[in-house]
Amino acid sequence: MDLSPPATATIAGAIILVLIVAIVVLGATGAFAQPVAEEIGDGIVRFHASAAAREADVSSVAMHPFPGRGATAPADFPVRVRFQRIGGRAAARIDTEPGTSLYGQGEVPPPLLRNGTRTTAWNFDAFGWGANSENLYQSHPWILAVRADGTAYGVLFDTTYRLRMDLSRKIVAVADGPEFPVVVIDRDSPQDVLRAMADLTGHPFLPPRWAMGYHQCRYSYDPDARVREIADEFRRRDIPCTVIWMDIDYMDGFRSFTFDPVDFPDPRGLNDYLHERGFRAVWMIDPGIMRDPGYDVFDSGTDHNVWVRQKDGAPYVGNVWPGPCVFPDFTNAAVRDWWGDQYREFMDIGVDGVWNDMNEPAVFNTNTKTMPLTNRHDADADLGGPGTHDRYHNIYGMQMARGTWDGIRKLRPEKRPFVLTRANHLGGHRWAATWTGDNRATWWHLHASVASVLNLGLSGQPLAGPDIGGFSGPASPELFARWMGLGALLPFARGHTEKGQHDKEPWSFGKDVEQTCRRALKRRSRLVPHFYTLAHEAATAGLPIARPVFFADPADPALRDVEDAFLLGDGLLVLPRTGMKSETPDVRLPGTWRRIHLAVDDDADPDLPELRLRGGAILPLGPPEDFVRDDPAAEIELLVSLDDEGNASGLLYEDAGDGWAYQDGEYRITRYEAISREGTVHLTATVVDGAWAPADRPVRVRLFTETGEHIAVGRSASLPPVTP
Structure with missing residues (x-):
């Protein structure tokens, strides 16, 4: 699969990169009007490019709730933001002190230490991502800076537009959208920065205790008899496992909220079978809804006018797994309410958790792997109001997870929702856990698991982990054993692999590896009280x-x-x-x-x-x-x-x-x-x-x-x- 961006995007990115480097080396060439700095909390200052930019700043996706106007910032606040234009685009710059180490940026490849790296906050279907991948599935416009003496500050670039972050010599951020605020949290330690960040962006959800166990998945366990076989093998072999996941093949023609009448004729019975044996069941739901008159979800969505629209006003149609699909506009509260109600049957038949996938949103047969940036969203006022997809692309998956979480809580108020999302944005930790996407079964990806999970945690997302064993490609017995040993000790522990690969269950590599996996997962089982305390x-x-x-x-x-x-x-x-x-x-x-x-x-x-x-x-x-x-x-x-x-x-x-x-x-x-x-x-x-x-x-x-x-x-x- 060709993962390279389109040529026009590559050229534009290269031009911006050259300009960023020039600014970093030579200094700013085009400053904005006098910047405005306001204190919005103890040791928290929001910087605006100008008084006009401050007046235009009336909403935030990342900060919850949106902080109102603040008093004039102290003159001795230790961090200063300089605004400028690079290649005609709005930019912000922070000069860092010698010995300052930079972290965060959410879902990024290694290294853990971000100094010297360049990253783009732009959600992308990054199958098989690697060391040179500039952007993955999520966008976290956030930097954690730790000074030489151990004091620290956090930087939030409060924009949802595509954002290029260059940390080669200092902190430089360039957005494809309008002027954006920059929020800086200054504290005595990195831990205190993260505490303040949670207060500012919202605290993560507390998952149900069962989510702390081991999860087993593949693309796909099909038919339902195979799901039962997997469950029985875990119990027969005395290997701890709490959750089994159903990937897309359980659906009828890949239509979300349906079940294949031949391979999954009785999903309630399957859930009951799993529950009787101590398992929970998580089922996948994608955002692309097949354009198929007579399919009740499509008909209902059309009646409720929920679809993302082209610039000419017609519903946008893009190809995904089912074929031609329309896409709910999750930036709108009424659409999220409609979406949440689609889970009614899911909850009624005993589904325990939901996996939102393909929600960058991914679209096939396009150079950009997503929908046109000129598409229109009827977004809520507190998200910024109606606008184009270039503004709301990065929060599409976040708002899908929000609608899913809210819908599940409404339909099953006695339980805590558990939602896993592939795409997200800073602040989306309020509704969903995540994983590091479609990795590969390589030693490099095993090593990358640690840095990727740590930087997500340093960006507000505590519940994350890799596909244990690697999603793509064959794993050697030694690699799989080592990965299970590590993955069982990460916050979210799930084994997963793609179609066409050999099995990657704990017993698939011989008795020695099976015994290692058993030990690893018994460790996980014993540590559940500790993991739950940390959650x-x-x-x-x-x-x-x-x-x-x-x-x-x-x-x-x-x-x-x-x-x-x-x-x-x-x-x-x-x-x-x-x-x-x-x-x-x-x-x-x-x-x-x-x-x-x-x-x-x-x-x-x-x-x-x-x-x-x-x-x-x-x-x-x-x-x-x-x-x-x-x-x-x-x-x-x-x-x-x-x-x-x-x-x-x-x-x-x-x-x-x-x-x-x-x-x-x-x-x-x-x-x-x-x-x-x-x-x-x-x-x-x-x-x-x-x-x-x-x-x-x-x-x-x-x-x-x-x-x-x-x-x-x-x-x-x-x-x-x-x-x-």
């Missing part, structure tokens, strides 16, 4: 689930470019081997980090990442289970690693696993503390937040020291002491 922290504080190691010491320059290791929370270090012949990364963080294991012999498997627990941390684990249950763990294991003062602590968040009662205080956050006194380690458990009473359940304590592992068993109402 709650993401939803309340805006911190990512997977974190770069420089979070342990933002001022240490040696940690700034580490992209083959990461933290889960602030206390668990993951050290994967991401190259064919690579060794475990030698990452040196401040303090003590003790090697741990989660199950018998898992730390002896060379294809599983090494795990280290920070001195001063307590890690709560659940039991190894075949699937994730809604209820809190019936028993808890506490892994304890004392700091130099003989202390340790850790948190565990628990609620009903689904539903909304947690918003009314129906949850429990337990703080576990350990202190060493006279050669014995004493532990306590205190509920520090939530209306739930303390738990009383079996507890196993494992204390890791330089002399080995020490175990005590008791109950959580009175935690047992441990004597090393």
Whole structure:
């Protein structure tokens, strides 16, 4: 498949690139009128190119809710934005201090450290993307800058138009649209920047607990008997799996919201079969609706006037999987309401989650791989009002996910929606998780998994992961085993592959790889309490689930470019081997980090990442289970690693696993503390937040020291002491 952009776009991009380089090297040649800077929050300044640009700025897609006018910004605010024009286009520039490291930009290829890179925020069907892909499926016009001393600031270029970001020597952004505001958040640490970013752009959704388990998918499990076979194999082989996904072939002629009458004649029965065995079911929905009179979704959409229109007013028609298709205008609230109601039968037959794919929007048989930029959207006023597709292309997938999430919540109000989207924009984390798109089964893509997920987390999207094993191309047994070991420890863990490839289930590569996958997924199962605690922290504080190691010491320059290791929370270090012949990364963080294991012999498997627990941390684990249950763990294991003062602590968040009662205080956050006194380690458990009473359940304590592992068993109402 030819992934190159059209020649005209390539030439235009090259011209802009040359002009950007000239500006970076020689300085600005065309400044705007006097810029305006207003403080819209503590340490948050919004810069406008001019007073006129400020008056025109009345809406924001990324910021929620839209902040009103602010007071004049302090004269000593440490970051300054310069506005100019490059190639006739609106541009903004920030000069960076020596030693400043740049991150973010959402879904981008490696490296993690973005200094010296050029990226375009323009959602694109980037099948088989690689190191030189300038834009992928999502657009995050956001930079996280970490100064040499560890203080940090975040930069939001508040535009939905195509945006080129050049970080070769400083921060330069050039938009295809009008003048755009630039919002800067200045804080003492990168963590504090992300907390403020969540307050500004909206906090991520809290997923149902089952979403923390392992997900199995392929393009496609077809017919329904194959789905049942896959489910039964997981249970028969004692390999944990919580979710099975249905790709596009379940549909009748690729028509969204339909089921093939031959291969999937009883979708309710299939969902029931999966539920009885502890699985959840996620089904795909695409935005392209087949232009087929008599197809009820097409007829209803036509009656409700929901389609994106050409500049002449006629509904736009583009080819996708079903053939000629029309496309809902998700930028309009009434259309999103109509769209949400289309899920009624889905919810009625027991669908647990929805996968929105192809929503850049992808269109076949066009040079641009999308619809014409002159198409018209009847957008809501708070999105910017009616306009052309060049303005709303980047938020099409975001607004589709929004309509899906809102519709599911309306139709099934007792449950939390779970939506996965391929295309998104900064702020879309409020409604959907994501994955890193159609990767390839290569060692480079395995290595890329870490940096891609970390930069998404540093851009406000905490729930992300790659297609484990690689979507495109064959995987070797060693590559698949290594990828499962890593992928099982990323926030969103899903195996997936395309048609025409060999099977990529955990048992598809022989007994040795199957055993590695079993160990990896039992690790995942045991870590579900920790992942769910981190998901709650993401939803309340805006911190990512997977974190770069420089979070342990933002001022240490040696940690700034580490992209083959990461933290889960602030206390668990993951050290994967991401190259064919690579060794475990030698990452040196401040303090003590003790090697741990989660199950018998898992730390002896060379294809599983090494795990280290920070001195001063307590890690709560659940039991190894075949699937994730809604209820809190019936028993808890506490892994304890004392700091130099003989202390340790850790948190565990628990609620009903689904539903909304947690918003009314129906949850429990337990703080576990350990202190060493006279050669014995004493532990306590205190509920520090939530209306739930303390738990009383079996507890196993494992204390890791330089002399080995020490175990005590008791109950959580009175935690047992441990004597090393």
